[in-house]
Each structure stands twice: as structure tokens, then as C-alpha cells.
Amino acid sequence: MLSMKNFYVAFGVLAISMPLVFCSSSGQEQAKHEKKQDVNLNPNPEDSILTLIAVGDIMLGTNYPSAAYLPANKGNILEPVRDILRNADLTFGNLEGTVLNEGGDVKQCSDPSKCYAFRQPDYLVDYLQDSGFDLLSLANNHMGDFGNAGRINTQRVLKVKGIKYAGLETCPWDTIHVNGKVIGMTAFAPNSGCLKLNDYNKALEVLAELKKISDLVIVSFHGGAEGRTRTNVTRKTEEFVGENRGNVYEFAHLMVDNGADIVLGHGPHVTRAIDCYKGKFITYSMGNFATYGRFSLSGVSGIAPIYKLYINKHTGDFIKGEVVSIQQLGEGGPTVDPNKQVLAEIKRLCAMDFPEVLWQINEDGTFKLK
Numbered sequence: 001m002l003s004m005k006n007f008y009v010a011f012g013v014l015a016i017s018m019p020l021v022f023c024s025s026s027g028q029e030q031a032k033h034e035k036k037q038d039v040n041l042n043p044n045p046e047d048s049i050l051t052l053i054a055v056g057d058i059m060l061g062t063n064y065p066s067a068a069y070l071p072a073n074k075g076n077i078l079e080p081v082r083d084i085l086r087n088a089d090l091t092f093g094n095l096e097g098t099v100l101n102e103g104g105d106v107k108q109c110s111d112p113s114k115c116y117a118f119r120q121p122d123y124l125v126d127y128l129q130d131s132g133f134d135l136l137s138l139a140n141n142h143m144g145d146f147g148n149a150g151r152i153n154t155q156r157v158l159k160v161k162g163i164k165y166a167g168l169e170t171c172p173w174d175t176i177h178v179n180g181k182v183i184g185m186t187a188f189a190p191n192s193g194c195l196k197l198n199d200y201n202k203a204l205e206v207l208a209e210l211k212k213i214s215d216l217v218i219v220s221f222h223g224g225a226e227g228r229t230r231t232n233v234t235r236k237t238e239e240f241v242g243e244n245r246g247n248v249y250e251f252a253h254l255m256v257d258n259g260a261d262i263v264l265g266h267g268p269h270v271t272r273a274i275d276c277y278k279g280k281f282i283t284y285s286m287g288n289f290a291t292y293g294r295f296s297l298s299g300v301s302g303i304a305p306i307y308k309l310y311i312n313k314h315t316g317d318f319i320k321g322e323v324v325s326i327q328q329l330g331e332g333g334p335t336v337d338p339n340k341q342v343l344a345e346i347k348r349l350c351a352m353d354f355p356e357v358l359w360q361i362n363e364d365g366t367f368k369l370k
Helices: 004-016 027-034 079-085 124-130 147-161 200-213 248-257 341-353
Strands: 049-059 090-095 135-137 164-166 173-178 181-188 216-222 262-266 274-277 280-283 288-291 303-312 318-328 334-336 359-361 366-369
Touching: 049 079, 049 262, 079 303, 079 318, 079 334, 090 216, 124 147, 135 181, 135 216, 147 164, 164 173, 164 181, 173 200, 181 200, 200 216, 200 248, 216 248, 248 262, 248 274, 248 280, 280 303, 280 318, 288 303, 288 318, 303 341, 318 341, 341 359
Parallel strands: 049 090, 049 288, 090 135, 135 164, 181 216, 216 262, 262 280
Antiparallel strands: 049 303, 173 181, 274 280, 303 318, 318 334, 318 366, 359 366
């Protein structure tokens, strides 16, 4: 009998004529059998909490067009924040680029001056594993930089390293078991080979199927216009270089209305405001977190948060959070920012874009609803 997971995999393969590539594990079928309702009538409050660390764009170095864009001596740019990233039940990020040692069909661009293609050698995934990453979104505009070869090898290496991923038409979702709960993740972007951000009917179909096999669902999206002047959530459809990058406010709220518990956004390469809708946490962009060599990191493009979220694992409701402010200097790589620039930026943007959401954001980086 064809499982629902394999139905979607097969559907995606037919839709875009790609070789069959399965998600990172057979966890979906296991989840379907193991999902259960909690019956503890007097739970310890600490036992009710799931902690999640979330960061934005990750591109640890590229050997295209030159190995000069890799950190010297196979350096690990995540090392300064490794212990922070590992300090949660789950750690999530957006993998902005393929994993491939060589070859692949590099994308063609109408404007070469704005064309960037990222090919991260396999060994860089060791650093993601060592830093505790459990979940990665592959739904973004750089996952197709080196064609099918890039997509396939990225999935192969992540599978070997035990890192779950989602967001491709051939791999719409995955699940992970944490603290007695089945956590599902799916991801969307307006780009070829990805689950489409602007196809709401398909997004709702995927979310409904994932809800059936998960206790909590994380939805990730790569959307919104890019650049240092695009820090605001407009609540309108955004365009960038002629591409419809979605109405991320509408999309995020639609996902929560239909059962998403956490919504994690990325794509603009700057940090945007946070939202809390119907008790569920939404971040609209987490900026450039760890992006080496090929990114403009001046001003607000070089600061980003590491979010640590405390979530009620029974209801999915947001309890509280913490922001660790990071900065990227020189060629890139995250270090803790003693001036906490991104914390101030988040406070400013929340007051501007979501005055109706009464955040209490403290100088030590902790935050909650008033």
C-alpha cells in the first residue's frame, strides 16, 4: 500500500520530473503509529515545555566560483556560538545553498551581476551536526543553484548526518520525536523545486496531512523582498527583481489558523519583527545568521538573532523566549554581539509593525507577552 508520505514524494517527482529522493527518515510512518494524547492530569510545568532554537540563513562557505570563498583551513564559523545552538531540545535553521563537492548544473541568471550560486562542500555539514542542528529548511532560492545533483547530494549528506529536512516538492515534510512528542516540520518558498509559498491550497493540503501524524507542527517559509530597506512586514504581497515573494503576513496567519504551532520566516536577509497570533509564535525573518564570503554584511544585514523559544508541548502555545544577539564581521561568521544591536532592532520593528501585540522585550534578551 502506498503511504501518504510516498504519495507526496511520487506526486512531487511527477510534477517536476526529478529522480525519486526520500526524506531523511521513515519517521512519518512511525509517527502515525506513535502519536498519542497526553493523559497526565497534573503535569509538572517543567515537563510541559519544549525548547526550540531558531536561526535564519546558513551558508558556511562556497567553493564556487572559487575555493577562495571557503573559510581557510576548513574553518568552522559556527564554533563561537556552538554551545548556544546546542542548548535546546530542537535546533532549526535555513540551509541557504546546496551541499556538493563539485559539478552540478549551475543556474543561469538574466543579470550576472546579481547572480550568486552557493555550493558548500560536504564536510561543512559536519559543523551543522556538531552544533546540534536537528531541522533544516531546504525551501529557498539557492537550493536549486546546481540543479538536481545539488538537491540530491544535499539530501544524501543530511540523511547520513541524521539531520531532518523539508520543503522540497520531493520531500514536503519530515518528523522528529522529542520528549514524547512527534514534531512535524514543513517549509515553503516561491522557487522552483520547493513547496510553493503562494499556492495556498497545496500548503493547506500539506499542513492537514502533517497535522494527522504530528503533535506539534513547525512551518517555515522563505519569502518577502530582500535588502537593508526591507525590514518591515508590509502585510501586502512583496516583489523582488520581478518575482512574487508572497504576502508573508497573510501566509503565516493562514498557517496558524489551520493548525501550525510555530512559524519561522527567512529570506529578506535582514531581521524582521516577531508576532504572536492566537498564542502561536511567528518570526517573519531571522536575517543572515552564518553566511560566509558572498554576502553583504554591512549595517542591519550583519546582525541577527538566535531565538530560544519556550513552547507548551501539549498545546503549542508560546510561553516565553530569549534573544542572543549576534553579529557577522569581515567575511562572515556569527559571534555574540556585546552591543545587542539586533535586540534593539527587534524592539523597534515590533513597535512599528505590530503595535497590537504587547511584547515585553527586556534588555537581557528575554521576552514574553505582557
